[in-house]
Amino acid sequence: MITRFAALPLLSIAVALSACAAREIPVEQRIALADPAATLTARGETTPVPGAANADAADDPAIWRNPADPAASLIVGTDKKAGLYVYGLDGKVRDFNDAGRVNNVDLLPDVLIAGQPGVLVVASDRNDLAYAKLALFRLDPATAKLIPLGTIAGGAGEAYGVCLYRDSAGLYAFSVLKDGSIHQVQLDVGGAVPTGRTVRSMKLGTQSEGCTTDPRTRRLYVAEEDVGLWRFDASASGSTAPVKVAAADGKRLVADAEGVAIAPVGDKDGGYVVVSSQGDNAYALWRIADDSYVGRFRVKDRQESNGFIGGTEETDGIELMPGDFGPAYPGGLMVIQDGHNGALTQNFKLVAWDDVKAALGLRD
Numbered sequence: 434m435i436t437r438f439a440a441l442p443l444l445s446i447a448v449a450l451s452a453c454a455a456r457e458i459p460v461e462q463r464i465a466l467a468d469p470a471a472t473l474t475a476r477g478e479t480t481p482v483p484g485a486a487n488a489d490a491a492d493d494p495a496i497w498r499n500p501a502d503p504a505a506s507l508i509v510g511t512d513k514k515a516g517l518y519v520y521g522l523d524g525k526v527r528d529f530n531d532a533g534r535v536n537n538v539d540l541l542p543d544v545l546i547a548g549q550p551g552v553l554v555v556a557s558d559r560n561d562l563a564y565a566k567l568a569l570f571r572l573d574p575a576t577a578k579l580i581p582l583g584t585i586a587g588g589a590g591e592a593y594g595v596c597l598y599r600d601s602a603g604l605y606a607f608s609v610l611k612d613g614s615i616h617q618v619q620l621d622v623g624g625a626v627p628t629g630r631t632v633r634s635m636k637l638g639t640q641s642e643g644c645t646t647d648p649r650t651r652r653l654y655v656a657e658e659d660v661g662l663w664r665f666d667a668s669a670s671g672s673t674a675p676v677k678v679a680a681a682d683g684k685r686l687v688a689d690a691e692g693v694a695i696a697p698v699g700d701k702d703g704g705y706v707v708v709s710s711q712g713d714n715a716y717a718l719w720r721i722a723d724d725s726y727v728g729r730f731r732v733k734d735r736q737e738s739n740g741f742i743g744g745t746e747e748t749d750g751i752e753l754m755p756g757d758f759g760p761a762y763p764g765g766l767m768v769i770q771d772g773h774n775g776a777l778t779q780n781f782k783l784v785a786w787d788d789v790k791a792a793l794g795l796r797d
Contacts, residue, residue, distance in 0.1 A: 460746075463713045468684045470715045471728065471792035474735035475742050475769070476761055477783035479524040482512045484778050490514045491779035493537040493643075493692065493750025494768040497552055497572060504759025507577055508768055509554055510781050511538050511750070517556060517570070519577045522758065522766075522783065527577035532568055533560045537609075537642065537750060539597045544604065546571050546582070546622045553622060555606050557592040558584055565592030567606050567618065569627050585629035588616040598646040598653065598667050605632070605669065607653055609644050613637035615655060617669060635665055635673045643693040643709065643750065650702050650721060654678070656690040662708050662719070678706070678724045679717070685726055687712030692751035692770065695721065696786065698797045704755075705795075709748040709769075716751065716769075718793065728793045732769060732782060745782050747772030755786055763787065 458466075482491045494510045507527065508520040513536050519528040535556035544553040551571045558566035565587035571580040587595075587608035594609030606629070608616045615635040621628045643656040646667050653667040655675075661682075663675040681688040691709040698704035702722045710717050710729065718727035732745040748770050755765035765786030774780050789795070 460713065463683070463687055466683060467687050467710070467713045467715065468729060471730040472733045473730060473784065473788045473792045474744070475732055475782040475784050476788070477522065477524055478742050478771075479508065479510065479518075479520045479781040479783075480526050481774060481778040481780040482515070482518070484514065486776055486778055488514070488778065489772070491770050491781060493770065494752045494781050495538045495540045495554065496752050496754045496766060496768060497540055497542065497574065498754055498756060498758065499574060503757045504761075506758055506766070507572070507574065508781065509538055509540060509572065509579070510768075510770075511535050511556060513559075517554075517579055519572070519579060520781070521577070522761065524783070528579055530570065530579040530581065532556060532558070532581075535559070535568055536592055537594045539595055539606075540572065541597045541599060541604075544622060547625055548623065553597070554579060555595055555597055557587065557595040557608065559592040562591045563589070565590055565608055565610055567595065567608060567629065569620075569622065582622065583627050585618065585620070585627060586631075587618060588614060588631065588634075590614055594642040594644045594655070596644040596646050596653070598648065600648060600651065600668065602669055607644055607646070607667075609641055609655060611640055611642070613639055613641045613657060615641070615644075615653075615665075619669065632669045633673060635675070637663060637675065643691050645693045645695050645706070647695050647697060647721060649697060649700060654693050654695070654706055656693050656708055658689040658691065661686060661690055662693065662706070678719055679708070679726070683712075685729065686710050686717050687715070691749050694751045694753045694767070696753055696755055696765070697721070698755070703797060707751060707753065709751050711748055711772075714746045714748070716748070727795070730789060730792050732784060742782070743771065743775050745769045745771045753786060761785070764790070
């Protein structure tokens with residue numbers, strides 16, 4: 434144990450050991466020890482992934498918003514034992530690609546792919562645990578089909594997280610490896626075969642996974658599971674030094690810190706960064722503008738005359754996007770992986786961003 438942590442700062446060692454100990458505490462006690470959380474319910478859910486009940490399979494979602502018909506938007510979700518699913522907002526499966534062990538996923542619209550504008554989907558490919566890859570796809574909005582484009586090297590080690598970033602200098606994927614290494618890979622998907630090259634690398638001390646980017650502020654956010662939430666300069670020429678946003682303190686954020694998403698407001702630095710506080714089945718928010726803490730919420734069971742939608746527990750990946758997504762989600766959509774879906778296999782729950790804002794009293 435001493436050898437493993439010898440290179441880490443003493444504070445990081447203490448936090449990591451504290452987080453490990455915290456996971457030995459029953460979840461009910463972790464909830465009781467954590468700061469209070471508002472409650473709300475999901476408005477929809479996806480078809481559960483195949484397999485044994487609550488086997489660790491569904492992991493991370495991405496959202497494509499249909500600008501012409503928001504209610505016809507799509508969700509791409511990973512089954513880390515099998516591949517990628519595409520769902521409609523009704524939760525039904527529209528497509529499946531047997532990409533194998535893909536862990537996290539992200540997408541960007543309006544990317545020039547092989548000479549034609551399209552929706553680029555990138556998943557962290559961990560089929561080879563020694564060498565991470567980025568699996569690239571084109572999402573066809575008309576058919577909801579995923580069209581494989583190829584794979585690109587994502588660094589030596591086990592692939593875990595992935596998020597996309599675009600600025601005036603280029604198109605990038607951040608490949609987050611299980612050991613905390615982060616490689617910024619510049620992508621070129623304009624030709625017949627996609628290519629990529631690592632332009633810089635960063636490092637967190639321990640296991641990391643969830644990430645997201647904010648092009649307005651040129652920030653990359655990464656969750657170090659036992660330690661907390663960090664942000665980096667996302668520019669390829671920027672600093673590689675991390676800035677601590679929030680600690681996994683057992684109060685506001687309970688280890689594991691997992692999925693990360695942002696809710697941008699305006700064209701500057703308004704809005705929120707949201708983190709899955711997996712250790713107590715909650716989600717915590719900080720302001721993008723000044724890293725100030727906002728609040729927490731949980732998603733509870735919803736029982737109605739026309740059906741039942743369970744709450745969310747042990748969440749890995751999250752994604753959210755403000756804006757119109759049709760009558761059920763007029764102010765935005767948040768998609769949350771549910772790690773314990775009752776007697777069923779894991780799936781993704783669909784939450785209205787308006788409900789989150791109402792529960793926490795957010796005005797923007």
